[in-house]
Amino acid sequence: MELGDRMNQHALALVDVRKRFGQTEIINGVNLEIVAGERHALIGPNGAGKSTLFNLISGRFPVSSGSIALNGTDITSKEPQVINRLGLSRSFQINNIFPKLSVFENLRCSVLWVLGYRYSFFKRISALRDAKESAEHTLEMIGLENRREKMAGELTYAEQRALEIGITIASGASVILLDEPTAGMSRSETDVAVELISRVTEGKTLLMVEHDMGVVFDLADRISVLVYGEVIASGTPAEIRMSKKVQEAYLGTAVDGDEE
Amino acid sequence: MEFFLITLLNSLSYGLLLFMLSSGLTLIFSMMGVLNFAHASFYMLGAYFAYQTGLVFGFWPALFLAPILVGVVGAITERYGLRKVHKFGHVAELLFTFGLAYVIEEVVHLIWGRAPVDYRIPESLNFTLFTLFNTQYPAYRAFMMLVSVGMLVSLYLVLTKTRIGLIVQASLTHPEMVQALGHNVPRVFMLVFAGGCALAGLAGVLGGNLFITEPGMAFSVGSIVFVVVVVGGMGSLVGAFIASLLIGSIQTFSVGFDYSFIDLMAALGVIIDSNSSWYAGLSITISQTAPVLPYLLMVLMLIVRPRGLMGTRET
């Protein structure tokens, strides 16, 4: 198959992506293909470069080399807002909300661009019914209706996490990146979050970084394992569970002292 | 030729003075994320303290006393002011130092009045070091350069070779970790802030009697220092160094050029009619534009390379 054809078929396609910070190569040539509509988990030991990879895909950092394509369109090293407007949305590991706006306002701001209001200062925002309804809808989906007017900075951690996801999906992007969505959550909070995630990503493409294996095996259609900036294995949960390479990566280098 | 050499030497001494100021500012900014708007006010305090203590003790003790006094003021400011405001964010910190600049200026008015004070070069340094062509080069300028270089070299050595210097460097990027290791990071911050202010004070001691010592000196120098930091790249000492020399040169050289666009055209053989409506604008000489040039450079830098010459980080 032609390179161009391959890229056209996937929601997200990374070809030989590399990222260097100074002298250190964090991402060592990653090839990854995410099929549209699939739920894909990215796992790997700490420091493997998962968040960096997310940052490269979403435009937070430019790549050192390689290419990234979203639904066939090249998005390599583009500005984050450009990538977002093409249909990719991401959440953050550390809550990245608008602390001084209300929960409702957080969600409303997330849909303004998508609904075409751009930089308009001629319309009263309270009159924009579609923005209001869209925000209400998201509000319900993430279960924060009774927190509607609360300042986002005053929510509990788990509520902020939910809002974080809400902001990410509010604009209706087709490709969603979630960076450790259940980080810091208790067992019961995680279950709620998993249920939320699977609901809101219905029919969308999901790529998520996760450490909680329970979550991964619950949600993911396919898993990729990132170690030292390279994808060492990619397949269904069952395949990954069996893979010797993965076992080595998680257990081998830690136990064997002379293997650097 | 003579003009060039003399002006070059003057640029160097002025540039080094600027660097003393901007290095303190950069250090404080790198470590604490605070842009000390009142930095030039500490420069001014250094000059005034030196003048006052010089009246009692003479220049040489004042040279040591004044910066220490300024450092103490800086430490108090950090401990009781800045530290409190820290939790409100960077904007609040910047505004605090902004208000502080106002207050320091007014207190100076209060104590020393609005007119310039007679802070003079000490007799022991008031001679000609050498005569280049026909111009006499004052020893004081050379002394200034010597002290500046000496101060900066010792600063470099302290930061890189001593234990406290290493702690300071570590706190620059990982204050929480350093604190977890048992060091008193708030105290380190206070030391760095006081040190930066003392450095500014020293610059004031040196510069105050060469340039004039008056209440307005803080604001005039302060803006230039900001330009230096922006052009050099925020958070970069090397950038501050290059930018200090660059801007020092621009300011010193441009004051000496009494040529205007009209003169340039005349040299090319084009005479512009003095009755034309453009004459007024075109007859502006370079020396008249001198005050604007550093800011123009800053604007250009922002257009072409927003992070400055050696800047690495967004704030």
Add this chain to the structure above:
Amino acid sequence: MERAFNKSRLILWSSVALLFVLLPFVFPGGFALSILSQLGIAIIFALSYNMLLGQTGLLSFGHAVYFGLGAFVTAHAINFVESGVFGLPISFMPLVGGLAGLVFSLILGFVTTRRPGTPFAMISLGIAEMVAASALMFTTFFGGEGGIVTNRTAGGAVWGISYGPQVQVYYLIAVWCFISMALMFVITRTPLGRIANAVRDNPERTQFVGYNPTRVRWIMMSLAGFFAGIGGALTTINYEIITAESLGLMASGNVVLMAFIGGIGQFWGPIIGAVLVTFLQSFLSNFTQAWLLYFGLLFLLIILFSPGGISSIITIHAPVWRAGVMKRLLPSYMFALWAGFVTLVGIIGVIELLYRGTLVVGVHVAVTWVFAGLLVLVGAFFLRRAIRAVAQVWADLTPELARWS
């Protein structure tokens, strides 16, 4: 809350309009009119500044540039009307100033808004210095040291209004102030206004919801420049002269003070700040040389203890008011006020003594010194206790207030 024509809001705005109309009758006299005119201009300026700081998180130290440039352009425009180059009623001159402010902030803003936060603050300072320095270079436009003089009655009377008498100028200012206030308020309730808040809170996140934060800042900057220009035009009309001082650092610093003291967290905060600072400047400067020092100290106090300004002090009490427990606060507040007053008198005494000459030493002066010093110490001692008492009352109240906030 978000309904189109909120009745209480309508009443509020109508009352404001009525107030503007009636003020000259409540406070008649030349001096009062002059202050009221200054107030109107200051309000426009401070509100335009808050579009940058409170709404978009842009701390600018050079906002007076647009105010001043608007003023200068208007001055020249009025002079053109006087010499017959074109005709435009003085009533519409503020638009000229506004457009000038808009154009300049579009141009300069393009360069300055690329970086937020601290770099922006420094750059704004640099631009302000640059413009102030150029003012002495381009004497035809800026008029050098003497500035540009103009005649606000130029063009003759339109519908009987000549702007000769101050009261007419006041009403002109009042009208434009009201219009500007209303427009600026409406802008806060538009998509741009809300996104500007989002950019203030978390510029990076706005990128990830599709917005370019630099573009947002640039647009807000331009709008702020527009309104500042209107203020500038009005000041030209009011004083009939404009000098480079109006676009200088003092003026820029002044508006920072106004906005911050009043409170940047609420739309109406800067209005309070503008009124307070303008009043104090006009009155205090008659009584003491130290007025700028007092301002600086007030500013520092506000930043240290209530960075939200006066407006935040007011809004903090809203739940208390709603819960009906204001009475509980009174005793400790009275205590604090008394102690604070004593300390204040002492401090003022010390400062004034210093200003009047440290060299004059006599028994009289020495006694006053001692007295003032004592006041400060005593006042400070009680003040500390008072503050603790206030904190205690609030700590007791807070759990009860949870329902009301």
